[in-house]
Amino acid sequence: MAEALILEPKDYATDQEVRWCPGCGDYSILKAVHRALADTGADPANTVFVSGIGCSSRLPYYVETYGFHTIHGRAPAIATGVKLANPQLDVWVITGDGDGLSIGGNHLLHALRRNVNLNILLFNNEIYGLTKGQYSPTSRPGTRSPTSPGGSFDTPVIPGVFAIGAGATFIARAVDIDQKGLPQILAAGHAHEGTAFIEILQNCIVYNEDVWESVSSKKTAADSQVVCVHGQPLLYGKDLKKGLRLNTKSLTLEAVTIGEDGVTKDQILVHDETSTAMAHLLLGMRAPLPMAMGIIHRRPGEAFDSIYRKRKPEGRRQRVKALLRSSNVLDRRPAANS
Amino acid sequence: MRLLWICKKSTVKPSALTYYAALPSVCKAMNTQELWQKTSHVVRFAGDSGDGIQLQGAQFTQASALTGHDLATFPDFPAEIRAPAGTRFGVSAFQIQFGGDRITTPGDAPDVLVAFNPAALIVNLSQLTPGALVIVDESAFNEQRLKRAELASNPLSDGTLSDFQVCAIDIAALTLESVKPFGLGAKDSGRCKNFWALGLILWMFDQPREPTAQWIRRRFSREPSLVDANLAALNAGHAYGETAELGAVLAQHPIPSAPLESVEYRTITGAEALALGLVAAGELADIEMMFCSYPITPASSLLHQLTGLEDAGVTTFQAEDEIAAVCSAIGASYAGKLGLTSSSGPGVALKTEALGLAVAAELPLVLVNSQRAGPSTGMPTKTEQSDLYQAVYGRNADTPIPVVASRSPGDCFDTAIEAVRIALQHMTPVIMLTDGYIANASELWPLPDIDQYASISTTRPDPLMDKDTKVFARDPATEARLWATPGDPNHIYRVGGIEKDYNTGNISYDAANHQRMTDMRSRKLANVAKFIPKQRIEQGSAHGLAVVAWGSTYGAVFQAVKEMLREGFDVGQIHLRHLNPLPSNLGALLSRFNQVLVPELNAGQLATVLRDRLVLPVIQHNQVNGQPFAVADLKAVIRAHATRSMKETSHG
Numbered sequence: 001m002a003e004a005l006i007l008e009p010k011d012y013a014t015d016q017e018v019r020w021c022p023g024c025g026d027y028s029i030l031k032a033v034h035r036a037l038a039d040t041g042a043d044p045a046n047t048v049f050v051s052g053i054g055c056s057s058r059l060p061y062y063v064e065t066y067g068f069h070t071i072h073g074r075a076p077a078i079a080t081g082v083k084l085a086n087p088q089l090d091v092w093v094i095t096g097d098g099d100g101l102s103i104g105g106n107h108l109l110h111a112l113r114r115n116v117n118l119n120i121l122l123f124n125n126e127i128y129g130l131t132k133g134q135y136s137p138t139s140r141p142g143t144r145s146p147t148s149p150g151g152s153f154d155t156p157v158i159p160g161v162f163a164i165g166a167g168a169t170f171i172a173r174a175v176d177i178d179q180k181g182l183p184q185i186l187a188a189g190h191a192h193e194g195t196a197f198i199e200i201l202q203n204c205i206v207y208n209e210d211v212w213e214s215v216s217s218k219k220t221a222a223d224s225q226v227v228c229v230h231g232q233p234l235l236y237g238k239d240l241k242k243g244l245r246l247n248t249k250s251l252t253l254e255a256v257t258i259g260e261d262g263v264t265k266d267q268i269l270v271h272d273e274t275s276t277a278m279a280h281l282l283l284g285m286r287a288p289l290p291m292a293m294g295i296i297h298r299r300p301g302e303a304f305d306s307i308y309r310k311r312k313p314e315g316r317r318q319r320v321k322a323l324l325r326s327s328n329v330l331d332r333r334p335a336a337n338s
Numbered sequence: 339m340r341l342l343w344i345c346k347k348s349t350v351k352p353s354a355l356t357y358y359a360a361l362p363s364v365c366k367a368m369n370t371q372e373l374w375q376k377t378s379h380v381v382r383f384a385g386d387s388g389d390g391i392q393l394q395g396a397q398f399t400q401a402s403a404l405t406g407h408d409l410a411t412f413p414d415f416p417a418e419i420r421a422p423a424g425t426r427f428g429v430s431a432f433q434i435q436f437g438g439d440r441i442t443t444p445g446d447a448p449d450v451l452v453a454f455n456p457a458a459l460i461v462n463l464s465q466l467t468p469g470a471l472v473i474v475d476e477s478a479f480n481e482q483r484l485k486r487a488e489l490a491s492n493p494l495s496d497g498t499l500s501d502f503q504v505c506a507i508d509i510a511a512l513t514l515e516s517v518k519p520f521g522l523g524a525k526d527s528g529r530c531k532n533f534w535a536l537g538l539i540l541w542m543f544d545q546p547r548e549p550t551a552q553w554i555r556r557r558f559s560r561e562p563s564l565v566d567a568n569l570a571a572l573n574a575g576h577a578y579g580e581t582a583e584l585g586a587v588l589a590q591h592p593i594p595s596a597p598l599e600s601v602e603y604r605t606i607t608g609a610e611a612l613a614l615g616l617v618a619a620g621e622l623a624d625i626e627m628m629f630c631s632y633p634i635t636p637a638s639s640l641l642h643q644l645t646g647l648e649d650a651g652v653t654t655f656q657a658e659d660e661i662a663a664v665c666s667a668i669g670a671s672y673a674g675k676l677g678l679t680s681s682s683g684p685g686v687a688l689k690t691e692a693l694g695l696a697v698a699a700e701l702p703l704v705l706v707n708s709q710r711a712g713p714s715t716g717m718p719t720k721t722e723q724s725d726l727y728q729a730v731y732g733r734n735a736d737t738p739i740p741v742v743a744s745r746s747p748g749d750c751f752d753t754a755i756e757a758v759r760i761a762l763q764h765m766t767p768v769i770m771l772t773d774g775y776i777a778n779a780s781e782l783w784p785l786p787d788i789d790q791y792a793s794i795s796t797t798r799p800d801p802l803m804d805k806d807t808k809v810f811a812r813d814p815a816t817e818a819r820l821w822a823t824p825g826d827p828n829h830i831y832r833v834g835g836i837e838k839d840y841n842t843g844n845i846s847y848d849a850a851n852h853q854r855m856t857d858m859r860s861r862k863l864a865n866v867a868k869f870i871p872k873q874r875i876e877q878g879s880a881h882g883l884a885v886v887a888w889g890s891t892y893g894a895v896f897q898a899v900k901e902m903l904r905e906g907f908d909v910g911q912i913h914l915r916h917l918n919p920l921p922s923n924l925g926a927l928l929s930r931f932n933q934v935l936v937p938e939l940n941a942g943q944l945a946t947v948l949r950d951r952l953v954l955p956v957i958q959h960n961q962v963n964g965q966p967f968a969v970a971d972l973k974a975v976i977r978a979h980a981t982r983s984m985k986e987t988s989h990g
Binding site for chain 1: 400403404406549598599600601602603604605606610614617618621626628630647648649650651653655657658659661662665666667668669670671672673674675677691692694695699782785786788789823824825826827830831832833834835836844845
């Protein structure tokens with residue numbers, strides 16, 4: 001075994017000039033990726049970043065590991081091939097809301113249900129950036145864009161709800177600028193056996209600026225985010241007086257304040273990251289409820305690629321020869337006739 | 339056709355009491371000496387798609403091969419898995435030509451038809467040889483089944499069969515009788531009738547029952563009563579032939595064995611040979627492979643064949659769709675296993691964008707297209723050669739991809755090896771064309787000795803020698819880049835579908851670089867021609883009429899040209915394995931002929947490619963009825979264009 005590598009985040013940067021718009025959330029995500037790679041001691045030779053098409057998908061060119069920038073929507077399929085061909089590799093998928101949930105929704109679904117050991121980072125900015133600002137499958141109803149000048153009217157998909165529906169075993173959510181939390185979540189995803197699905201709320205400064213403002217802004221974050229920690233009550237707000245309570249009649253979550261209307265702390269739901277039912281509720285929350293952040297769902301499951309971890313076949317030529325004779329053989333050689 | 343002899347039940351002397359009730363009610367013979375003097379025969383089995391017709395055919399094929407006959411088969415079945423019983427569209431058939439000559443086609447016209455119901459009889463009647471023997475299960479010719487087959491009267495008695503020898507046997511009753519001791523239900527008992535009929539036909543051509551018996555024991559090893567019943571049915575059919583004394587119509591016709599070379603043979607289908615060829619190629623290249631596919635008719639059999647061969651160096655992955663299949667194969671190639679994928683035309687259309695990625699990223703990949711009749715869903719179980727345009731021209735941008743095609747079931751082995759060789763040596767995706775006919779048909783195949791095959795070179799970096807070689811440093815002869823793969827600390831690189839710098843592989847929008855890359859990709863394809871054999875003439879003359887074909891028409895064209903040569907025509911056969919690029923000498927070779935005839939199972943696609951690449955006038959002959967060429971039809975076309983060679987040679 002090679003010795004554990006000790007590399008700094010900067011060692012994972014390439015010599016290529018980063019070409020996102022100034023102020024793009026992708027810069028901070030790239031920084032967190034470099035940090036997570038350093039923190040996990042990633043071996044560049046055994047790490048592969050696979051991406052589809054879109055602003056997010058340029059990221060592999062900026063990471064000093066193996067990288068494959070592929071075609072629109074297909075990154076999970078290509079990454080599955082990479083991982084099955086060589087299960088020893090650490091394989092990361094970089095995708096966006098359009099790439100992963102529109103043109104490539106099918107592949108994302110199947111990667112998740114198969115539980116291939118991939119780390120899938122879905123940059124969600126609720127807009128098509130690279131094609132100049134059309135509304136995306138995660139755009140909120142009413143989003144005005146070149147293709148929806150009167151406001152979009154289709155119902156958006158919630159990435160995490162899609163993932164839990166597909167059978168994902170690891171679902172997390174983080175904000176692009178969270179340089180403390182995001183690398184930790186990336187590292188946790190990396191450690192997870194199976195598909196880690198990480199939705200990153202990313203700010204497109206040109207076409208959908210501040211779409212996550214209420215979640216990411218320091219002023220409002222405390223009231224608009226609930227950070228999920230396994231075994232801890234789901235509390236939020238500046239002084240952690242707000243919390244989530246399960247309405248057992250409607251099986252929905254409701255926001256309550258401890259001390260108001262007779263609410264006590266023991267009525268607050270305690271986060272169980274292994275519960276798929278709880279994950280459904282948490283992932284589906286929308287304002288005025290807070291947004292669930294952190295590791296929302298994590299449960300053990302066998303990774304699909306584990307059955308592909310076979311040693312190199314031995315005695316292969318003999319096996320091939322045997323296969324050639326795997327049917328009745330008519331022997332017309334002279335010796336056989338004598 | 340003269341009708342010589344009709345035997346009614348009452349006029350036939352029963353040889354054994356047990357057969358009395360079951361003697362044919364209609365039994366008609368005629369002067370058929372000529373028919374039975376042939377050294378090869380064509381037999382067609384036909385019934386409902388649930389009657390086990392394909393199994394019956396496959397077993398007869400094995401027995402025939404072990405008798406030393408050369409053979410070619412043609413399974414011809416509907417798309418429906420269990421089509422409504424007794425309907426014309428639900429008829430499943432299996433045709434085999436076997437015998438003592440070199441056999442390259444399943445035959446134009448059956449000499450023997452075994453039909454399990456009126457529909458199976460009626461849809462096959464027009465193709466039969468005059469005076470052919472028709473064996474039918476009489477029990478199926480009742481009012482209800484006749485109606486199902488849209489027949490107003492019973493063809494056994496209304497004169498429909500006056501041109502044929504007819505043997506109507508109550509196969510259902512005889513089968514039931516033979517399996518009675520084993521206590522099966524009516525359904526299971528009825529299912530044994532294919533083995534009963536097989537037993538009879540094996541007797542007729544004096545072929546061994548043992549391979550079938552072995553198969554039955556293996557197949558039903560968990561259900562001993564089914565082993566006993568099926569064996570009993572097989573033996574009863576055989577005994578019927580021996581004892582029923584229907585000499586004039588149902589006689590034994592042993593056939594001489596073929597003049598085979600002194601090697602070992604087996605029967606093989608195209609799907610089997612293709613799977614074995616891919617596996618052998620992996621071994622010859624010392625690489626592992628990953629076969630990623632999505633089920634589609636008629637390509638699925640390849641996925642079935644390759645599943646479970648991990649110890650032969652292949653892993654398989656059933657992807658969620660055609661696109662994911664090719665993409666995961668490309669991912670595998672990026673990661674160091676050779677990615678293989680397969681489909682049929684409509685699925686290949688879906689894979690097309692990803693093929694462009696493989697070209698741009700310069701990754702090896704083999705895509706097998708088992709062509710079927712189209713467009714769109716077309717006729718999935720019927721054969722056609724109409725994806726040549728798709729393979730050669732069918733991509734956005736200037737995206738050259740080498741194309742090879744197999745000519746016969748056994749030839750899939752060598753063609754698959756060739757496809758893998760080109761992919762690895764030239765670092766390019768390769769399209770291999772086969773078709774539904776080749777995939778399912780079988781032939782007698784000399785067992786290859788893989789120790790005699792040349793190893794396949796790859797551009798994998800040598801850990802020591804190539805430590806400092808750049809990933810995009812190119813081999814001067816092929817322009818292939820290094821096949822560097824993750825895990826290698828010396829060649830960490832990024833690549834993608836965005837145009838890349840010729841030297842570094844980094845993103846480049848530079849105008850001159852794109853020109854250079856496009857030129858390089860064109861040369862890369864052209865370079866393949868330097869590494870493929872010169873085109874040779876398969877048989878016949880090097881002037882006069884050239885019959886140029888590709889793919890599964892080989893057998894029919896071979897037979898047609900052979901017979902026309904025997905008749906003294908000045909004709910030569912040229913059969914192409916390499917379709918893109920074409921062999922470098924093809925233009926010069928064809929220019930020596932007076933005329934070039936291109937018979938194809940499409941509307942003229944190779945004809946276009948030849949006109950395009952060689953600027954050559956060609957005569958087209960096109961057929962798109964879902965069926966292989968009939969030899970007789972090809973002969974007629976050749977006759978229309980060829981001249982007698984005597985004239986030619988006297989001038990020369």
